[in-house]
Amino acid sequence: MTQALILQVVQSYKLTELFQRVILTGAGLERLGENSAGLHIKLFFKRDGQQQLNLQHLGKNRHQRHSDEQPQKDLDKQPSSVLKPSSRTYSVRHYDTVNNLLTVDFVLHPDPGVACAWAKTALKGDQVGLAGPGPMRLCNLNASAFLLIGDASSLPAIMAVIDQLPLHASVQVVMELPKGHLPFIDCERICNIKWHWLEQTFTPQTSLLPLIRSLALPLAGVSVAIASEHKTVLCLRQYFRSQSIDRDYLYCVPYWRHRQNEETYHDARHRVMDS
Ligand SMILES: Cc1cc2nc3c(=O)[nH]c(=O)nc-3n(C[C@H](O)[C@H](O)[C@H](O)COP(=O)(O)OP(=O)(O)OC[C@H]3O[C@@H](n4cnc5c(N)ncnc54)[C@H](O)[C@@H]3O)c2cc1C
Incomplete structure (x- = not known):
């Protein structure tokens, strides 16, 4: 892993009822470079009781590595100053190379x-740690068409990626949002793109799958990305694998799991991705 950085909040504001936009800066952030939009990053947050964010204990030893999975009662016995910070995965929405500003x-x-609560109250000057970016991309840029399926958690990455896709390629986006939230598009592409919005019901068999089947896409040469809640990703992955889609053209990553926090879900996500 590249060295973790400490970043400062430059600005934080409510983009919509569903999103808080936080703009960050800091020394070393330049490594994100020009083509980082849509890549994933790890963000680190101080734990309860810690005065300051401390990144010194990241990956130091086996016990520390597993402190994220330790029960709270065990964590309570350790001095908060030596605990690893909490970590969460987020996406680069935008990186401004000129002003060294990262938007998440x-x-x-x-x-x-921890992450959502931090973002909600983030103030100018607050600190957060960053590792990455990771190399994995949502799309195979050799494809002739793109199908991007997600929910609010992957909308920032999906919108970042849409503006990098070739203009001649056709793009379809299937996006689930929680009940009561209106479609929100914040990308420049307007031609060769079709958006399909659904209410998120966590019943992919009866909601998403019929819609995806109805698109009747010829799957040869199409890059399919599925980035959403655990159950949805598993269901749709099974469907696309049954269509014999080439694995290099299929990105399936569960971004979160209903009723489990990241500490509980982390290892299971990696098992899903490895299977
Ligand atoms: C590669 C990757 C990129 C990601 N990029 C982004 C991004 O750019 N923006 C973003 O917001 N998220 C993103 N996520 C998802 C984010 O990491 C998770 O939603 C994370 O669990 C949020 O942390 P938390 O501390 O707020 O909640 P946690 O402490 O992890 O969970 C607390 C509770 O909230 C629930 N929960 C967690 N996330 C959601 C959600 N999205 N909707 C409804 N309930 C939820 C959990 O089921 C749990 O019950 C990404 C995930 C991955 C794997």
């Missing part, structure tokens, strides 16, 4: 964990 859009979900 946080979903304001109804059961806020």
Whole structure:
């Protein structure tokens, strides 16, 4: 892993009822470079009781590596100053190379964990740690058409990626949003793109799958990305694998799991991605 950085909040504001936009800067952030939009990053947050964010204990030893999965009662016995920070995965929404500014859009979900709660109250000068970016891209840029399926958690990455796709390629986006939230598009592409919006019901068999089937896409040469809640990703991955889509053209990553926080879900996500 590249060296973790400490970043400062430059600005934080509510983009919509569903998203808090946080703009960050800091020394070393230049490594994101020009083509980082849509890539994933790890953000680190100080734990309860810690006065200051401390990145010194990241990956130091086996016990520390697993402190994210330790029960709270065990964590309570350790001095907070030596604990690893909490970590969460987010996406580069935009990186401004001229001014060294990173934009991250946080979903304001109804059961806020450490990241969502931090973003909601972030003030200018607050600190957050960053590792990455990771190399994995949502799309195979050799494809002739793109199908991007996601929810609010992947909308920032999907919108970042849309503006990088060739203009002649056709793009279809299937996006689930929580009940009551209106479609929100914040990307420049307007031609050769079709958006399909659905209410998120966590019942992919009866909601998403029929819609995707109805698109009747010829899957040869299409890059398919599925980035959403665990159950949805598993269901759709099974469908696309049954269509014999080439694995290099299929990105399937569960971004979160209903009723599990990142500490509980982290290892299971990696098992899903490896399977
Ligand atoms: C590669 C990758 C990129 C990602 N990029 C982004 C991004 O740019 N923006 C973004 O907002 N998220 C993104 N996510 C998802 C984000 O990492 C998770 O939503 C994370 O769990 C949020 O942390 P938290 O501390 O707020 O909640 P946690 O402490 O992890 O969870 C607390 C509770 O909230 C629920 N929960 C978590 N996320 C959501 C959600 N999105 N909607 C509804 N309930 C939820 C959990 O089920 C749990 O019950 C990304 C994930 C991955 C793997």
